[in-house]
Amino acid sequence: KQEVTQIPAALSVPEGENLVLNCSFTDSAIYNLQWFRQDPGKGLTSLLLIQSSQREQTSGRLNASLDKSSGRSTLYIAASQPGDSATYLCAVRKETSGSRLTFGEGTQLTVNP
C-alpha cells in the first residue's frame, strides 16, 4: 500500500526566504507526482505535475524535483511571500492507468510579512 509522508507538518518563515517542502512515498512504481496548494476552506489548486520520467518541473518561483528511485520529491519556493501562505499537498499516482492519487497530510506554510 502506497504511503505518502510530508515533512515538516508546519513551517513558519519570514517573507523573502527560500524554502523547501519535502514529500516521500513508499512505493516507487509511480506514474506521476502532483503538488497542490490548498487555501483555508477552499479546494485544491494544482501547482506542478512531474511525470515519472522527469526530474523536475518549474513554474515561476516554484520548482519541484522528483527522485523516483529513492521515493522523494521536493517543492522549492523562492523568495517567499505572504500570499504563499497555504497548505501544500503532494500526491502520487500509481503506475496504472486511471488509478487514484494518494495524498500526503500536507505542510502548512505561513509566510510572515
Next chain:
Amino acid sequence: GAGVSQSPSNKVTEKGKDVELRCDPISGHTALYWYRQRLGQGLEFLIYFQGNSAPDKSGLPSDRFSAERTGESVSTLTIQRTQQEDSAVYLCASSLVLLAGTGELFFGEGSRLTVL
C-alpha cells in the same frame, strides 16, 4: 465548463437524513474522482469513475455511500442515513484519461457537509 463545479457548497443536515452532492467535471474529462477531507486531516479517496463506470470504489466507507455518473459528465455522491462522522468536505476532481493527457487532476471547491 471552465472548471470543476460542485454543489451545494455547504449543506447542514440532521442525523439520519439522506444527502446528495453533485459534481460537474471539466468538459471532456472522462476521469472523475471523489475524495473526502475531514477537518484537519488529509484527503481520503472514495471512488473513481472512468466514463460512466466505476472501476475503483474501494474507498467508499460503508454501504450508506453510493455514487453514480451519467452521460460521462455529472456525478452524484449520495449518503444515506447520515451520521455525525460523515461531516467533512467532499471534493470532486476530474482529469483527461491518461492516454490522452498527463493525468493532471483538477479539483472543485468542495461541498462542506455538516451532520448535526
